[in-house]
Amino acid sequence: MRADMEKAGLHTLSGRPSPHSRVLLVAGRPGSGRTALAEAFARQAADTFGDGILRARLTEPGGTPVPTERTARDLLAALGPDPVPAGADEDELTGTLRTELGRRKVLLLLDDVTLPEQVLDLLPDTRDCLVVAVAAGPLTGVPDVRPCTVGGLDRDAAVSLLASRAGAPHRTTVDPRSAELVAAACGYLPAALVLAGGWLAARPKLSVADAAKQLGELPQADPLERAFRLVADSLPRTPARVLRMLALAPEGLVDAHTASSLSGCPVAAARQILEEFLRLGLLRTSALAPGCYAVPRCLDPLLRAELAEHEGPDETVFARARMLERTVRQLRACHAVTEPEGSEARKRLAFLPRTVRFATRREAREWLEARRPAILAAARLAVAEGGGRLDGLARRLISALARAFDAHRSPEEAAPELYRLHELVLDVAERAALQRERAAALLNLGDLDARTGRHSRALQRYRAALEAARDGDGNEGGGRERTGRESGSGRDARTQDHPAAARALESIGSTYEDMGDLERAADWYGRALVHHQTREALAAAARIHGRLGAVHTAAGRFGEAVREWRAAAANFRRLGDAGAHARALAELARVHERAGRPQETVRVCRQALQVAQEADDVRLRAALLLRLADACDRTGDVRTGRKHRRAADELLDSHNLTVHVE
Incomplete structure (x- = not known):
């Protein structure tokens, strides 16, 4: 792969260099180590690409291709710090991504590619970037691609990997023939060898020959499935159920809470089981979410088959519901920790289990950012559940996640994710x-x-x-018919x-x-x-009067603007809102000023000053004094204008403030 990176492409050799990035393809079956090879190459080549490495997985657990829009948005967010436009369509996002990559020197690692179009849509329009794609087979139609096919390890490397996972090297050295038989039964696939080695490490009293014998007795033709069956069939009842329930973990990300809620076992027991799964090779430590484990993608089809065989559809839905319920509680705790002491949210937080709570705002934000992809995936899966059986929980989850985003992210930072969440809510609402x-x-x-x-x-x-x-x-509510007198629009009011x-x-x-x-x-x-x-919504009507006044002022319809601002001021006066009353009068004075009525401006400014005095709004009082001074100047009363201007300066100086008057 290093050599292919340095070689000139076919287009370059033909004298027609391609405007696109080079593509290195790592092709191999799941479990062959194709992703590990791509990651190892990316680490070695990182120094060549000064703007770093971008990663994206293009297939969801279950085999569904990830929408290009979502991939492009996630890659743009990783480029940062500029926020990604919320609601942008696929063409806009991919175009923006190619533009941004065109200014950088980036290695783009695309894992689990299923279709050539997935690469073509994201291919940077520059030779300074490099794309490394991981797929099961060739990518026909992708220009300037150089494939590297991975078929598994050679015999010596396979035995060495088995020995490193079996717990003691002498177990393979004393019986090299059996070690070779185990490696052959595993098809020399790294993932299968890791499982077989984990099984041996958990059974120090058994020999490698015992592993070779049991593997030989398994009927499965696929080497990875054979090694999986060796491990899965040896698990006790509770760990076996936890294992198959991992197929329901969103994005394949799991921690003790997730495993506990999916399987119904205690959190402490789930934590011990997950640690054992890590030793067996059934899980890996997540590099993105501290304290979490990742389900190897090559095992996902096997876990789903295991789930379908042993769990009915209803139990699967109940398991998802338990997981969603716990996630909602954690999101509420994530939001509550940002609320002031003594607030209702804080009081409710005290009644949550200690394992769900967060000690600090920083801890809550770190949890939210690490779990964000999995929580978003959980929301999508809940909405997609057949029959709408999880719609209620999906709505609660989305609401809790939106509040957590509001608490821990800026509006610009949260907008793209909130857009996705509102679209999910819309899907549920339209369906129901x-x-x-x-x-x-x-x-x-x-x-x-x-x-x-x-x-x-x-x-x-x-x-x-x-x-x-x-x-x-x-x-x-079950299709109740409308009753009662119909409104003029033909609807029940x-x-x-x-x-x-x-x-x-x-x-x-x-x-x-x-x-x-x-x-x-x-x-x-x-x-x-x-x-x-x-x-009779007086406050809302007063606000709309103000908006109408602003529109009429901008359009130069000063008569209508005066009428609306007077109505707004009158409504605020009746409401007893002195501050809003004074601001409405100030806007009324500004309209008179723009209309060339200095006498009316002086009169309304004086009236507004009296109200602003009651409201104790220092900045507004100063602005009104300055406007009054300008109006006095226009009427020829320069001396009074100078006095008001001096009073405004003294007021601002005493409170260390500044104002700008249009």
Whole structure:
């Protein structure tokens, strides 16, 4: 592989150098050591690629190809520190990834490749990068690929590996013939030899000949399956059940809590069993999540076959439900540790088992980041469960994970993952006809789309949310028929989700405002205002009056702007919110100022100053004094303007503040 990396490609030799990166292919059957070889090469070649190594696994446990969109997003996140745009489609993500890789010198290791298109979609458009792909066979159609086929170890290396895992080297040296028979029965595959060596290490009183005999008696034709059966059939009842339940571990990542919840055994017992599995070669230490183990991907089909043979569908669902329930509790503890002492979340945290709690915020964040891929996979699997039997737990898990992200990540950092979670919630809500949850998911997705400038998609989300909110959950709970007087829109008013509808109306107006379409923005804000006024929501109506005032001001419709800001100020006065009342009056003064009415500006500024004094808002008082000073200057009262400006400076100096007045 080192030699192939240095050789010129066929395109270069033909005088037409390819614009893409070179591809080194490690081809071999599962268990042949193909991934270990690729990793060893990557470590040796790391010095050649100054921007490091990027890794991605392109097949999920169970054999399903990973969507290219998810792979590209994860690779972009690994490149950091710029956040990945939430909700970007596959073409945008792969294009951005190729652009970013084009500026770097990176070794890209793609494991478990099943289709050539998976490599082609991610292939960097530069000769400075190198792609190492691990697959079962050739990648037809990938340009400039150099294959390295792995068929297993030679006889001496296989015996040496067996001896290193068997616990004592003399066990193979005293009986080299039996050691060679064991290696042959394992097909010289490293994964099978590790299992056979672990079985011998756990039985110091048995000889290598005993292992060779038992392997020879097993009917399996596949060497890896034969070695797996040797180990699995020797396990007691509880460890055997824990082993087959590992097929349900999301992303193949497992710790004592996961194993305990899946199998139903105590956490302490699960911890001891996992440590024994590590010695037997059934697990590996996870390099990404401290304290966790990784299920070797080559054993995944065997574990799934074992699960299907011994566990029924209902028990499989119950096991997943137990695991999800424990994960929800851990996520709640992860969020609660960030709450202030004495808060309700902290009080509930005290009642959780000690094994679920976190001592510090840092410990909780590290746990969340390490388990994040597995928890996201658990959410996807729960949503995909046939018949929607885990929908309730899936919704709780997604809610708890979203709150944990909010607590431990910045909004920009959390946005891409939250987008995925809201899409999962939307899938569940649409499948179960839960209109309220559908509306909430669409609103959240619309917010993320609007934040990243995808206004057309945001409007589609908001309009769909409005329809779902107006439809309500009248059919929820076994398909109950609607009763009662129908509203003018043909829907039962009692089943409508009025807060979601109001939020959708306001969000549509806000999106049009961001797009610069002030006419439509004013129209939709007006609809939201009517919605709030109909329900006597005074605070919400006051806020919408303000948004309408801002839109009319930006459009130069100063008469309408004055009317809206006056209405906002009046509503805030009735609510007793002196701060909001003063700010509304300040905006009203600004409208008069822009309209060229200095006398009105002076009058409203004085009124706003009195209210700001009650609200004890020093910064607003100073801004109003400066605006009042400018208005006095325009009326010709320069002396009074100078006095107000001096008063503003003294107020700011006394509180060590600064303000900017438009």
